[in-house]
Amino acid sequence: MKITNVRARVFEWKGHTVPPQPHFCSNAMDLLWDKGDSMGTFRFHGWTVVEVETDDGLVGIGNVALAPRIAKAIIDQYLTPLVLGHDPFDYEYLWQRMYRSTHAWGRKGVAMAAISAIDIALWDLMGKATGRPVFKLLGGRTKEKIPCYASKLYRTDLGEMQAEAQRYLDQGFTSMKMRFGYGPKDGPEGMRKNLDSVAAVREVIGPDVDLMLECYMGWNLEYAKRMLPKLEKFEPRWLEEPVLADDIDGYAELNRLTSIPISGGEHEFTSHGFRQLLDKRAVSVIQYDTNRVGGITAAHKINALAEVYGVPVIPHAGQMHNYHLTMSTLASPMSEYFPVHEVEVGNELFYYIFEGDPTPENGFIDLDEHKPGLGLSLSQRYLDQFNIIE
Numbered sequence: 001m002k003i004t005n006v007r008a009r010v011f012e013w014k015g016h017t018v019p020p021q022p023h024f025c026s027n028a029m030d031l032l033w034d035k036g037d038s039m040g041t042f043r044f045h046g047w048t049v050v051e052v053e054t055d056d057g058l059v060g061i062g063n064v065a066l067a068p069r070i071a072k073a074i075i076d077q078y079l080t081p082l083v084l085g086h087d088p089f090d091y092e093y094l095w096q097r098m099y100r101s102t103h104a105w106g107r108k109g110v111a112m113a114a115i116s117a118i119d120i121a122l123w124d125l126m127g128k129a130t131g132r133p134v135f136k137l138l139g140g141r142t143k144e145k146i147p148c149y150a151s152k153l154y155r156t157d158l159g160e161m162q163a164e165a166q167r168y169l170d171q172g173f174t175s176m177k178m179r180f181g182y183g184p185k186d187g188p189e190g191m192r193k194n195l196d197s198v199a200a201v202r203e204v205i206g207p208d209v210d211l212m213l214e215c216y217m218g219w220n221l222e223y224a225k226r227m228l229p230k231l232e233k234f235e236p237r238w239l240e241e242p243v244l245a246d247d248i249d250g251y252a253e254l255n256r257l258t259s260i261p262i263s264g265g266e267h268e269f270t271s272h273g274f275r276q277l278l279d280k281r282a283v284s285v286i287q288y289d290t291n292r293v294g295g296i297t298a299a300h301k302i303n304a305l306a307e308v309y310g311v312p313v314i315p316h317a318g319q320m321h322n323y324h325l326t327m328s329t330l331a332s333p334m335s336e337y338f339p340v341h342e343v344e345v346g347n348e349l350f351y352y353i354f355e356g357d358p359t360p361e362n363g364f365i366d367l368d369e370h371k372p373g374l375g376l377s378l379s380q381r382y383l384d385q386f387n388i389i390e
């Protein structure tokens with residue numbers, strides 16, 4: 001089998017978008033005095049879809065959501081020439097070819113996300129060529145079904161957060177993640193509002209439902225050191241991305257500070273990046289996203305590292321490219337699940353572009369053994385609500 005073409009298209013949402021509320025998610029921009037709509041730079045309203053075509057008519061699908069127009073340019077100008085004419089089953093060689101040729105500028109960030117998209121498409125192709133789902137190529141079914149946690153609960157009116165949490169309970173979820181709305185610039189009042197929101201959700205869900213807390217890089221080491229002891233009474237499953245992704249020593253200090261596990265990794269790249277996090281015991285939960293970290297090839301290596309270090313992998317984003325990895329290893333106990341809803345932050349845009357993602361039942365999802373590859377197809381349903389850049 002030989003690759004004959006790589007088609008990268010950018011899908012830019014032009015349909016209805018729920019406007020962001022102030023303080024709906026603390027984030028890395030919050031420390032700036034002129035932060036404006038601080039979550040504005042962290043919305044995923046564009047998505048690059050990659051289709052790798054082969055000489056026997058198979059097409060593999062990959063995707064990338066970071067800087068989609070830049071990712072497309074990198075794919076078109078740099079990565080496509082490196083894979084044309086090659087066999088998708090030479091995926092390790094092709095990964096090294098893409099990684100090494102862009103090493104001067106592409107080890108992390110959007111270039112590695114672009115490499116991820118092509119790599120995911122290669123694994124989709126290998127599954128389609130063998131008639132097996134990707135997880136069967138990675139290690140098979142390690143779980144009867146995949147537990148997943150409902151992930152939304154952006155900071156809003158506490159009554160609305162409680163109602164949303166109750167809806168997840170009613171749907172059978174036994175774990176869920178909420179977002180903080182305040183950070184270092186919001187002082188003691190912001191701290192109290194953060195604590196009040198956790199108390200409000202915990203009041204609804206009770207002590208026996210896992211509650212994860214998301215900072216999205218919006219705090220700093222000093223603020224997190226003050227907040228962690230105050231959060232212990234709520235027994236969160238983890239505190240996520242309390243500091244910037246580059247502050248690995250800060251992560252490590254926080255991870256040792258209290259009983260609350262620190263999680264991170266959705267903004268880290270390749271097995272080399274995760275070796276640093278693991279060697280420094282910087283995180284207690286690894287959260288790479290397969291369409292950022294280096295694709296399935298890189299994620300599979302990180303799963304092996306994580307197993308040896310005894311650190312669980314719970315990938316960022318409930319999307320097919322991650323579900324197959326979680327299914328294929330005991331190192332990954334569960335998945336994130338983004339509820340389907342109107343386009344807001346954009347995590348949910350995946351559902352408007354693709355079809356095939358499983359619907360949770362009582363907090364579990366399953367993957368179809370009879371669907372080869374990723375089990376995804378492009379949806380025709382919302383095409384008229386996208387600008388598509390060829």
Ligand SMILES: O=C(O)[C@H](O)[C@H](O)[C@@H](O)CO
Pocket residue numbers: 025042151179214216266316317336345347
């Ligand atoms: O962990 C997550 O789900 C991410 O950090 C979200 O995608 C991000 O949008 C912040 O909620």
Ligand SMILES: [Mg+2]
Pocket residue numbers: 214216240241266316
């Ligand atoms: Mg996160």
